[in-house]
Amino acid sequence: MAKPWATLGIDLHLEPAGGGVRRGLTDALRDAVRTGRLAPGTRLPSSRTLAVDLGLARNTVAGAYADLVAEGWLTARQGSGTRVADRAVPPPTRRPAPSPNRTGRPAYSLVPGTPDLASFPRAQWLKAARRALTTAPNDALGYGDPRGRVELRTALAGYLSRARGVRADPDRIVVCAGFAHGLRLLGQILHTRGERALAVESYGLDVHWDLVERAGLRTVPLPFDAAGTGLDGLDGTGAGAVLLTPSHQFPMGVALRPERRAAVVDWARRTGGLILEDDYDGEFRYDRQPVGALQDLDPDHVVHLGTASKSLAPGLRLGWMVLPPSLVDEVRALGGSAVAALDQLTLAEFITSGAYDRHVRAARLRYRRRRDALVAAVAARAPEVTVTGIAAGLHVLLQLPPGTEQSVVRAAAWQGLAVHGLSRYRHPRAAGRPVDALVVGYGTPPDHAWAGTLEALCNVLP
Amino acid sequence: MAKPWATLGIDLHLEPAGGGVRRGLTDALRDAVRTGRLAPGTRLPSSRTLAVDLGLARNTVAGAYADLVAEGWLTARQGSGTRVADRAVPPPTRRPAPSPNRTGRPAYSLVPGTPDLASFPRAQWLKAARRALTTAPNDALGYGDPRGRVELRTALAGYLSRARGVRADPDRIVVCAGFAHGLRLLGQILHTRGERALAVESYGLDVHWDLVERAGLRTVPLPFDAAGTGLDGLDGTGAGAVLLTPSHQFPMGVALRPERRAAVVDWARRTGGLILEDDYDGEFRYDRQPVGALQDLDPDHVVHLGTASKSLAPGLRLGWMVLPPSLVDEVRALGGSAVAALDQLTLAEFITSGAYDRHVRAARLRYRRRRDALVAAVAARAPEVTVTGIAAGLHVLLQLPPGTEQSVVRAAAWQGLAVHGLSRYRHPRAAGRPVDALVVGYGTPPDHAWAGTLEALCNVLP
Numbered sequence: 001m002a003k004p005w006a007t008l009g010i011d012l013h014l015e016p017a018g019g020g021v022r023r024g025l026t027d028a029l030r031d032a033v034r035t036g037r038l039a040p041g042t043r044l045p046s047s048r049t050l051a052v053d054l055g056l057a058r059n060t061v062a063g064a065y066a067d068l069v070a071e072g073w074l075t076a077r078q079g080s081g082t083r084v085a086d087r088a089v090p091p092p093t094r095r096p097a098p099s100p101n102r103t104g105r106p107a108y109s110l111v112p113g114t115p116d117l118a119s120f121p122r123a124q125w126l127k128a129a130r131r132a133l134t135t136a137p138n139d140a141l142g143y144g145d146p147r148g149r150v151e152l153r154t155a156l157a158g159y160l161s162r163a164r165g166v167r168a169d170p171d172r173i174v175v176c177a178g179f180a181h182g183l184r185l186l187g188q189i190l191h192t193r194g195e196r197a198l199a200v201e202s203y204g205l206d207v208h209w210d211l212v213e214r215a216g217l218r219t220v221p222l223p224f225d226a227a228g229t230g231l232d233g234l235d236g237t238g239a240g241a242v243l244l245t246p247s248h249q250f251p252m253g254v255a256l257r258p259e260r261r262a263a264v265v266d267w268a269r270r271t272g273g274l275i276l277e278d279d280y281d282g283e284f285r286y287d288r289q290p291v292g293a294l295q296d297l298d299p300d301h302v303v304h305l306g307t308a309s310k311s312l313a314p315g316l317r318l319g320w321m322v323l324p325p326s327l328v329d330e331v332r333a334l335g336g337s338a339v340a341a342l343d344q345l346t347l348a349e350f351i352t353s354g355a356y357d358r359h360v361r362a363a364r365l366r367y368r369r370r371r372d373a374l375v376a377a378v379a380a381r382a383p384e385v386t387v388t389g390i391a392a393g394l395h396v397l398l399q400l401p402p403g404t405e406q407s408v409v410r411a412a413a414w415q416g417l418a419v420h421g422l423s424r425y426r427h428p429r430a431a432g433r434p435v436d437a438l439v440v441g442y443g444t445p446p447d448h449a450w451a452g453t454l455e456a457l458c459n460v461l462p
Numbered sequence: 463m464a465k466p467w468a469t470l471g472i473d474l475h476l477e478p479a480g481g482g483v484r485r486g487l488t489d490a491l492r493d494a495v496r497t498g499r500l501a502p503g504t505r506l507p508s509s510r511t512l513a514v515d516l517g518l519a520r521n522t523v524a525g526a527y528a529d530l531v532a533e534g535w536l537t538a539r540q541g542s543g544t545r546v547a548d549r550a551v552p553p554p555t556r557r558p559a560p561s562p563n564r565t566g567r568p569a570y571s572l573v574p575g576t577p578d579l580a581s582f583p584r585a586q587w588l589k590a591a592r593r594a595l596t597t598a599p600n601d602a603l604g605y606g607d608p609r610g611r612v613e614l615r616t617a618l619a620g621y622l623s624r625a626r627g628v629r630a631d632p633d634r635i636v637v638c639a640g641f642a643h644g645l646r647l648l649g650q651i652l653h654t655r656g657e658r659a660l661a662v663e664s665y666g667l668d669v670h671w672d673l674v675e676r677a678g679l680r681t682v683p684l685p686f687d688a689a690g691t692g693l694d695g696l697d698g699t700g701a702g703a704v705l706l707t708p709s710h711q712f713p714m715g716v717a718l719r720p721e722r723r724a725a726v727v728d729w730a731r732r733t734g735g736l737i738l739e740d741d742y743d744g745e746f747r748y749d750r751q752p753v754g755a756l757q758d759l760d761p762d763h764v765v766h767l768g769t770a771s772k773s774l775a776p777g778l779r780l781g782w783m784v785l786p787p788s789l790v791d792e793v794r795a796l797g798g799s800a801v802a803a804l805d806q807l808t809l810a811e812f813i814t815s816g817a818y819d820r821h822v823r824a825a826r827l828r829y830r831r832r833r834d835a836l837v838a839a840v841a842a843r844a845p846e847v848t849v850t851g852i853a854a855g856l857h858v859l860l861q862l863p864p865g866t867e868q869s870v871v872r873a874a875a876w877q878g879l880a881v882h883g884l885s886r887y888r889h890p891r892a893a894g895r896p897v898d899a900l901v902v903g904y905g906t907p908p909d910h911a912w913a914g915t916l917e918a919l920c921n922v923l924p
Contacts, residue, residue, distance in 0.1 A: 113605070114604050114605065117600040117601065117603040117604055118600050120600070120603050122596065125595065126591070126595050126596075129588070129591055129595070130588060130592075133584055133587065133588050133591070134584070138579040138580050138582070138908065139579065140777055141579040141776070141777040141778075142576050142579055142775070142776055142777055143575070143576065143777070144777065177639065177800040177801075177802075178800075180797060181800060192676075207797065211797060214650070214796075314603070314605045315602055315603035315605070315606065315802060315803035315804065316603070316802050316803075316804070317799075317800060317801060317803075318802070334676075335642060335669065335673060337779075338639040338640075338643060338779060338800050339639075339779060339802075340777060340779045340780070340802060340805050341777035341778075341779075342777065342778070342805075343802050343804075343805065
């Protein structure tokens with residue numbers, strides 16, 4: 001049914017592919033806007049007129065217009081009809097989505113998982129690195145203890161005990177190159193022990209599920225309900241271990257309730273199971289003292305995993321595991337620590353000098369202010385949107401009206417704002433009804449871009 | 463046949479276990495020396511006298527004495543009989559071997575695999591680190607390109623092309639946390655591709671074989687003969703890939719002959735196989751320009767693996783792979799680079815500033831002098847020992863009289879010298895007759911200990 005679209009002087013070839021005529025029209029119009037064939041500000045014919053021209057039902061055209069308004073390509077105002085949106089950034093020449101400006105990068109980012117990198121304490125880190133390099137014994141430059149440097153393990157034991165209530169002994173700590181590296185090692189060990197499944201939460205990171213599955217373990221999602229991740233079904237999963245974010249579920253933002261914390265530890269004791277506690281942002285709680293680590297309930301059945309990726313920067317590739325005694329030798333047997341000794345000594349110096357605490361305090365204040373501003377702005381400007389999750393961490397969940405997630409994400413992309421929908425964090429085999437939501441990483445922007453980023457977000461929220 | 467050994471006033475309980483009476487006597491005497499029951503300098507009864515006392519054949523006693531002399535526990539000099547050796551270091555109280563001094567560490571080490579850590583260029587490295595940290599863009603602190611920072615990949619491409627004849631393109635380089643990390647990634651990819659075996663050399667490192675086997679690939683040793691690793695049998699191994707040290711076989715010390723280099727590349731082309739080129743010490747050749755990398759013969763079938771572990775220090779955890787185009791995406795899919803971005807930028811700065819070349823030149827001179835001194839000392843003082851292998855790298859093979867390897871290693875341990883026998887580098891399924899030899903890592907000691915270490919070595923050589 002290809003037909004020239006004479007009204008606007010451009011060829012609009014409608015191929016009713018899998019998505020039907022409405023989708024075909026939407027795609028064709030979007031493409032015309034994207035490539036500049038429809039200039040910003042151009043007034044489109046009314047849906048009735050275009051429907052007649054194209055031989056389509058009026059609802060089909062109105063629906064396509066509505067989609068493109070939601071995506072930000074078109075604007076619809078009372079009295080001025082439907083127009084091509086004025087773009088903040090020039091259109092790209094090729095492959096625009098999801099980053100439609102000329103540099104290929106969105107102007108703003110609320111993608112979660114990264115702290116404000118501009119506030120990384122470079123001068124203090126360099127000072128610690130200098131001290132580490134000048135005082136390191138020669139053997140620090142060799143192949144070392146597979147668990148990592150004792151200086152760092154000792155510093156971490158003190159810090160984790162004080163800040164997170166972890167029962168930590170330097171002998172049971174293994175330094176790793178970030179959380180993913182630790183998880184990979186644990187997956188390998190579980191597989192060697194004969195495990196073939198790992199229970200995971202319904203929402204999380206696909207890169208983690210992928211690496212677990214590469215280690216030979218199926219990931220079995222646990223149900224998620226209003227009270228958080230459900231653990232009653234653990235026995236039925238066939239898994240001998242479970243991966244949890246108990247202090248601050250990623251990305252749903254809730255804390256695991258006390259009775260569920262107790263239940264999962266009971267399960268581990270009863271079955272000899274293992275709990276992998278991903279404590280990725282435990283330092284950041286804004287309304288109260290952080291809930292202590294789950295590991296404290298049973299250090300023999302919980303592996304506590306922490307990271308400097310949120311508190312400092314992912315680029316450091318520094319993480320740690322506090323292990324049950326039975327696991328220490330198995331991790332050691334997998335080979336040497338993958339982390340440069342000088343980096344380990346630098347972090348040890350950074351912690352023992354007090355620089356780490358100072359940095360975390362300043363970061364906590366910064367992120368708390370951002371979260372407060374975000375919550376207030378959403379309440380004022382997007383009443384259909386609900387903020388959920390505890391006041392903690394570097395991200396928040398914004399629940400959207402049903403059916404709008406994809407169009408909001410696309411609209412944001414068009415406005416130069418990178419933001420992720422909840423659906424990409426949903427396990428492919430998760431049960432229960434999907435929720436439309438944005439996972440907003442308010443820690444990501446640098447300070448100078450924060451106001452603009454928040455404004456860009458509010459502009460695309462329904 | 464327990465019988466008090468009245469002559470020396472100690473009980474010497476001889477239990478003829480699996481090893482026979484001679485072994486039992488040797489063990490009992492060694493234990494008496496080790497624990498101090500036989501003091502240094504003590505003169506032992508003649509073998510004839512002791513044989514009579516113990517009711518043993520004289521040859522049995524003479525053999526036990528000879529073993530213990532070879533091991534360094536006893537000394538035998540014309541005219542002064544057999545005595546308990548004077549020890550350079552005090553005896554330990556428990557579990558002495560292989561580190562018999564009080565600190566639990568040998569006084570000297572010739573264990574291969576580590577360069578002289580005392581000569582690590584700390585000031586220059588710190589300078590490069592400062593520059594890297596102050597000039598790094600913020601995004602260097604985030605999750606980055608899984609291949610690693612482009613600054614380092616670009617610097618490596620230039621260096622490898624110039625120094626090793628590698629055909630390198632920054633897009634085909636992946637930075638990894640040392641050789642073992644790269645090998646693990648490749649093992650995982652080969653397994654995913656359906657490979658179930660990796661051909662390896664008869665001599666190498668068990669930690670590498672172990673990690674390949676953990677990835678699900680059998681290691682199949684290729685024969686080793688006077689001309690080096692034999693490649694004729696590759697087709698029969700069932701392996702789709704082969705791991706080689708073509709420039710300087712570790713630990714045998716030979717270079718792969720040109721016709722064998724050509725043959726293995728032919729094999730790879732004919733079968734679609736993959737060659738993993740472990741170029742661990744390619745910078746260090748003393749008698750001529752280094753032989754260029756095998757990778758140059760066929761960049762589509764050779765993975766070139768390099769490391770800063772020998773040229774700088776293992777504690778940096780920095781290595782790299784130059785990959786055939788077909789492998790780049792598979793390696794990327796395995797996740798982010800495990801190496802801290804600041805370390806990558808530091809090495810990039812270190813290379814581009816010329817500091818790397820200067821350091822390698824100085825190191826080459828240092829190690830060449832050590833090797834020359836070692837070769838001269840062995841020729842002068844241990845005529846039964848043959849130095850084999852090309853003038854390259856940080857280690858040399860000392861071929862020993864048949865049957866003496868274990869006792870020389872033990873004697874060295876007793877003298878406070880850690881040195882490895884060749885047998886620990888032999889693949890458990892290697893064919894061919896084992897050779898008695900020491901693998902001497904002359905790069906390991908700091909400069910101030912070199913003379914003492916060489917002296918300790920000469921003292922235990924037959």
